[in-house]
Amino acid sequence: MANAAGLDAFKEIHETEKKAAGKKLKVGIIGTGWIAECHAECYQKMDDVEIVALADLIPGKAQAFAERFGITGARIYESDEAMLAGEKELDGVSICTYNCQHAPCAIHALDAGVNVMLEKPFTVTLDEAIEVMRAEKRSGKLLTIGFQPRMSENMRMIKKIVQSGELGKVYYIQSGGGRRRGIPTPFGTSFIEKSTGGIGAVGDIGTYSLDMLLGAVGYPKPLTVTGYTSDFFGKDPDYYPGHPEYADKFGVDDFAAGFIRLEGGIILDFRISWAMNMDTPGDAIILGTKGGLRIPSTDCWNGEFDKPLTIYKTVCGEEIEYEVPLKPTKDLFFEKLRSFVDAIQTGGAPSVPSGEIVYNQAIIDGIVRSAALGKEITIDIPEV
Numbered sequence: 333m334a335n336a337a338g339l340d341a342f343k344e345i346h347e348t349e350k351k352a353a354g355k356k357l358k359v360g361i362i363g364t365g366w367i368a369e370c371h372a373e374c375y376q377k378m379d380d381v382e383i384v385a386l387a388d389l390i391p392g393k394a395q396a397f398a399e400r401f402g403i404t405g406a407r408i409y410e411s412d413e414a415m416l417a418g419e420k421e422l423d424g425v426s427i428c429t430y431n432c433q434h435a436p437c438a439i440h441a442l443d444a445g446v447n448v449m450l451e452k453p454f455t456v457t458l459d460e461a462i463e464v465m466r467a468e469k470r471s472g473k474l475l476t477i478g479f480q481p482r483m484s485e486n487m488r489m490i491k492k493i494v495q496s497g498e499l500g501k502v503y504y505i506q507s508g509g510g511r512r513r514g515i516p517t518p519f520g521t522s523f524i525e526k527s528t529g530g531i532g533a534v535g536d537i538g539t540y541s542l543d544m545l546l547g548a549v550g551y552p553k554p555l556t557v558t559g560y561t562s563d564f565f566g567k568d569p570d571y572y573p574g575h576p577e578y579a580d581k582f583g584v585d586d587f588a589a590g591f592i593r594l595e596g597g598i599i600l601d602f603r604i605s606w607a608m609n610m611d612t613p614g615d616a617i618i619l620g621t622k623g624g625l626r627i628p629s630t631d632c633w634n635g636e637f638d639k640p641l642t643i644y645k646t647v648c649g650e651e652i653e654y655e656v657p658l659k660p661t662k663d664l665f666f667e668k669l670r671s672f673v674d675a676i677q678t679g680g681a682p683s684v685p686s687g688e689i690v691y692n693q694a695i696i697d698g699i700v701r702s703a704a705l706g707k708e709i710t711i712d713i714p715e716v
């Protein structure tokens with residue numbers, strides 16, 4: 333009878349055979365802007381992966397990228413569709429386009445039978461996310477969404493604490509984080525224009541806050557949302573020294589808040605900011621009937637935290653608090669891409685599945701729609 337050690341031995345032989353055969357996984361990168369650099373550097377560190385194609389809509393950009401990173405031999409294209417038509421042996425693509433091109437590029441790749449690592453946020457709207465999931469289903473290919481904070485042991489600890497029952501029944505979760513001054517324009521305006529970014533802080537860094545909290549409590553389905561968004565800083569020419577014209581281009585939110593009812597009776601109190609007149613909107617907290625958890629805020633929220641968690645409990649009638657020491661973190665970006673590659677090679681499950689992130693996207697979409705309507709809305713998530 334097979335035992336675990338026997339299976340591990342088989343796995344080792346299998347891995348050795350694969351390496352001996354010299355078969356490298358062939359990947360392409362769609363969109364060669366800022367974040368594509370991290371994807372390229374991580375793939376280049378993997379000796380079983382080869383970057384065979386690069387695409388960018390801006391003529392010459394993918395070629396310059398290839399030269400900058402020494403990706404010799406990669407074929408160059410001027411759109412995702414051209415790449416997918418020209419490459420017949422792609423195992424996977426990293427989609428590193430601005431948000432508004434996430435859904436079309438993901439659908440094109442999945443329909444071409446290619447596995448997809450899609451940068452966060454999943455999409456701009458819930459409808460787009462559903463269309464991507466339909467393409468995932470009909471293709472039978474792998475889709476994972478690029479949330480590197482999930483690879484952190486400290487982030488996993490939040491989930492372990494909640495799932496262990498240490499806090500009792502969780503009934504209220506509150507997001508923290510946010511930035512005092514942090515509208516992302518160092519590399520141009522693709523984050524802040526409606527036609528490229530589509531959504532602002534709520535999608536860019538709000539999606540991380542949502543993932544941290546929803547992931548901890550098991551990703552319950554959102555039922556209703558009351559949302560608010562504003563753009564007071566983004567629309568102010570004085571915000572951008574040397575680039576006052578950015579204010580006219582700003583077409584998304586720089587602050588968002590929401591009150592969300594989740595299945596199972598949990599309330600989510602959400603806020604996020606690219607810019608505000610405050611250092612932080614507070615720490616993230618998880619309240620349960622037997623304990624509470626505080627997740628410390630950071631100066632410039634980017635989905636991770638860098639100070640110990642604190643647990644609050646009553647023991648023998650005494651109110652006590654204790655810290656959960658931070659564990660050392662690995663290269664989370666590398667781990668995110670390695671988990672994509674491993675899942676392709678082993679036929680394993682995606683580390684960040686669309687079936688969870690669609691709830692994250694539904695909340696983002698709900699906040700934006702509720703804010704525009706000025707009232708609470710019910711969230712309907714179509715079956716896929």
Ligand SMILES: NC(=O)c1ccc[n+]([C@@H]2O[C@H](COP(=O)([O-])OP(=O)(O)OC[C@H]3O[C@@H](n4cnc5c(N)ncnc54)[C@H](O)[C@@H]3O)[C@@H](O)[C@H]2O)c1
Nearest residue numbers: 363365366367388389411412428429430431433451452522
């Ligand atoms: N995970 C992270 O830590 C992290 C960090 C930064 C950005 N991001 C995400 O990565 C995405 C890209 O951000 P960025 O800062 O690199 O943007 P960017 O504007 O610097 O680069 C995007 C590139 O995609 C290209 N592009 C758009 N549509 C295309 C298409 N159909 N085919 C080929 N090329 C196309 C654009 O021409 C542009 O060069 C965003 O969705 C952002 O949210 C993630």
